[in-house]
Amino acid sequence: MLETIDSKTVQQPHNHKGCMQHALQAAEQICTKKGVRLTAIRKRILELICTSHKAIGAYELLDLFKLEDPKAKPVTIYRALDFLMEAGLVHKIESLNAFIGCLQAEKQHKSVILICDNCKNAYEMDATAVYESLFALSESMQFKPQCLTLELHGLCASCS
Ligand SMILES: [Zn+2]
Ligand SMILES: [Zn+2]
């Protein structure tokens, strides 16, 4: 069993090795369960994304990945990102067009992403109740909701 990482603790100085380890262990477990392969490339991209809590863009990832594999192409990165997002291991931050690793991929969750505009770290916060109430509201307007992206910009605990 993986221990969930508290989104409050990751906003403070903390042992980030634990976050990395958690993300990689969850990745192994989820891929085994789904019967899909966490290839070396997919794993490495996940590691690069989880190096910090900062959101990272696809081209930034490509630059880092190219240090190890100079022949890598954007499509290499995009394919790996698609796989990781599909598996719930990575989330896209639409407002930044960038990606973060998920620290609770092993459990169902609907979160709002808290983005610090100073240090650019991004954290997930569970917001299931908010999703439910917005969906219920939209349904009361005879609107059929399908997807909702919640991103909140501001300052994290360390920066404020
Ligand atoms: Zn961390
Ligand atoms: Zn998540």
Ligand SMILES: [Zn+2]
């Ligand atoms: Zn910050």
